[in-house]
Amino acid sequence: MVEYKLQRELTTISGQTLTELHLDFDSLSMADLKTAQRIAGMVSDGSNIDVMSTSPRLDSNLRIGIAWAAAIKGTKGIQVNDVLTLSLKDAVCLSELALSDYLFL
Numbered sequence: 001m002v003e004y005k006l007q008r009e010l011t012t013i014s015g016q017t018l019t020e021l022h023l024d025f026d027s028l029s030m031a032d033l034k035t036a037q038r039i040a041g042m043v044s045d046g047s048n049i050d051v052m053s054t055s056p057r058l059d060s061n062l063r064i065g066i067a068w069a070a071a072i073k074g075t076k077g078i079q080v081n082d083v084l085t086l087s088l089k090d091a092v093c094l095s096e097l098a099l100s101d102y103l104f105l
Helices: 030-043 060-074 080-085 088-103
Strands: 002-011 017-023
Touching: 002 060, 002 080, 002 088, 017 060, 017 088, 030 060, 030 080, 060 080, 060 088
Parallel strands: none
Antiparallel strands: 002 017
């Protein structure tokens, strides 16, 4: 489990205020890839260069999706759509965290 201290408090759709996330990368499964891809689509405008043909690890939006899927597994009360309330800095940091702590271990 990876603990991530949010740069800016996050208020979930249900009204919960969070200052940190717990990312459970170890419990991710292939089923969570669909969730990660859905999240990537939510944060992308569709005009990104197709890095998926090179390596999915290079897609920063997918990395945000993977990190958020891990946060859903490890942090009680958050949902898929709560990702849209993240600060930009937190989203970028979560993308980097997924890259360094999960995808390239």
